[in-house]
Amino acid sequence: MEIKVLSNILKANQAIAAENQQLFQKNQLLALNLISSPGSGKTSILEKTIELLNSTIRLGIIEGDLQTSKDAERINVFGIPVVQINTEGGCHLDANMIKMALPGLPLPEMDCLIIENVGNLVCPASYFLGEDSKIVVLSVTEGDDKPSKYPIIFRESQILLINKIDLLPFTNFNLDIAKEDALQINPDLKIFEISCKNGQGFEDWTTWLAKKVNKKNDSFHY
Amino acid sequence: MMQEVIKILEEQVKTNKVKKVHKVNLKVGKLMSVVPSSLIFCFEILAKDTLMEGATLDIEEVPVKCLCQDCGTEFIVESFIFLCPQCRGTNLKQLSGNEFMVHNMEVD
Numbered sequence: 427m428e429i430k431v432l433s434n435i436l437k438a439n440q441a442i443a444a445e446n447q448q449l450f451q452k453n454q455l456l457a458l459n460l461i462s463s464p465g466s467g468k469t470s471i472l473e474k475t476i477e478l479l480n481s482t483i484r485l486g487i488i489e490g491d492l493q494t495s496k497d498a499e500r501i502n503v504f505g506i507p508v509v510q511i512n513t514e515g516g517c518h519l520d521a522n523m524i525k526m527a528l529p530g531l532p533l534p535e536m537d538c539l540i541i542e543n544v545g546n547l548v549c550p551a552s553y554f555l556g557e558d559s560k561i562v563v564l565s566v567t568e569g570d571d572k573p574s575k576y577p578i579i580f581r582e583s584q585i586l587l588i589n590k591i592d593l594l595p596f597t598n599f600n601l602d603i604a605k606e607d608a609l610q611i612n613p614d615l616k617i618f619e620i621s622c623k624n625g626q627g628f629e630d631w632t633t634w635l636a637k638k639v640n641k642k643n644d645s646f647h648y
Numbered sequence: 649m650m651q652e653v654i655k656i657l658e659e660q661v662k663t664n665k666v667k668k669v670h671k672v673n674l675k676v677g678k679l680m681s682v683v684p685s686s687l688i689f690c691f692e693i694l695a696k697d698t699l700m701e702g703a704t705l706d707i708e709e710v711p712v713k714c715l716c717q718d719c720g721t722e723f724i725v726e727s728f729i730f731l732c733p734q735c736r737g738t739n740l741k742q743l744s745g746n747e748f749m750v751h752n753m754e755v756d
Contacts, residue, residue: 429664431750433656435649435674548681552748577728578681611728613738 439553443521446528446556453533455486456642457541459555461579462563463572464545467589469497470622471563472540476504478632483639486536488527490519490544497542507531518549521556538639547572551579558642559584566590566597570604573611580611585618587631592621649682649748650690654700656750661699664755669703671754677710677747684709703753712745 434440450457460468469489476485486507489497498510509530511523524541531539541557543550551560562583564572567590573580580586586608594601601619608615618634620627657672672691676682684707691705712725716732717739723732730740 427756428752428754429660429666430752431656431660432752433750435652435656435748435750438652438655552681574728578679581679581728581730611730613730613740 443554443556457557459557466565488541547576561585566599573607666755668756669700673751677745679745713743714740
């Protein structure tokens with residue numbers, strides 16, 4: 427006998443992600459899911475972004491790592507709300523981990539939540555956490571072939587930050603090829619070239635982000 | 649992921665008073681970063697000592713299909729190049745490729 431099942435395998439995650447999304451909406455905040463391979467500079471990007479936006483936008487951070495609270499300690503210096511999730515070996519954050527972490531953040535007093543996912547370009551692409559946008563980070567030292575090798579995360583993201591752009595003269599990273607490949611996978615991808623070391627590109631990136639946050643907040647004031 | 653599959657199958661086994669599961673068919677979109685051989689490996693481990701032990705896990709890969717909203721061409725995306733083969737446009741609507749579902753099962 428045949429049983430038609432037609433059931434989404436990730437439905438449990440999707441349902442919790444929808445709850446998270448509703449909570450973000452209710453609190454009028456923009457939620458972003460920051461994804462990259464380990465060592466591409468996610469936490470440094472957060473530090474620099476917080477430094478530039480802290481006086482105008484009320485940020486909150488969720489840090490995802492396999493072990494340690496090292497990243498949360500780095501963010502804590504700025505005096506903004508931060509929660510550390512340790513996945514104890516898990517290679518991605520899922521919606522339930524975010525749901526459990528949210529009571530640790532003062533959501534009504536925040537304009538923007540940035541979730542730093544576990545360093546991994548594969549699995550985080552498949553797990554919706556309730557965010558408005560995924561941001562993928564690619565650093566120059568990783569090589570220009572990452573978009574073509576890991577296309578799914580570049581397809582699922584709305585923003586690409588190309589980090590460590592100051593190292594371009596010292597590597598064989600071909601910026602045109604990286605951007606071309608990424609745009610072939612996702613023609614709508616918004617790209618920023620940045621350097622946490624010398625601050626290049628951060629004005630553009632943070633101005634754009636601030637606009638996005640304000641737009642999200644404004645959409646509730648009618 | 650496979651634990652979620654097993655949960656869904658167990659629900660079905662219970663509601664339909666199944667005695668034995670012979671085959672399970674999954675549909676997996678090409679954009680789901682799922683490796684079929686890993687799924688099969690995990691299924692065999694998790695199905696052990698259950699009514700699913702020994703069942704075949706069949707995984708149908710669903711291609712990424714797009715509709716060009718400029719010229720109306722429907723096409724399958726190869727090598728992750730999201731470009732209309734007819735008019736070279738990028739104003740595309742994705743029709744498939746993100747599936748990840750238990751489609752059906754064959755049981756006694």
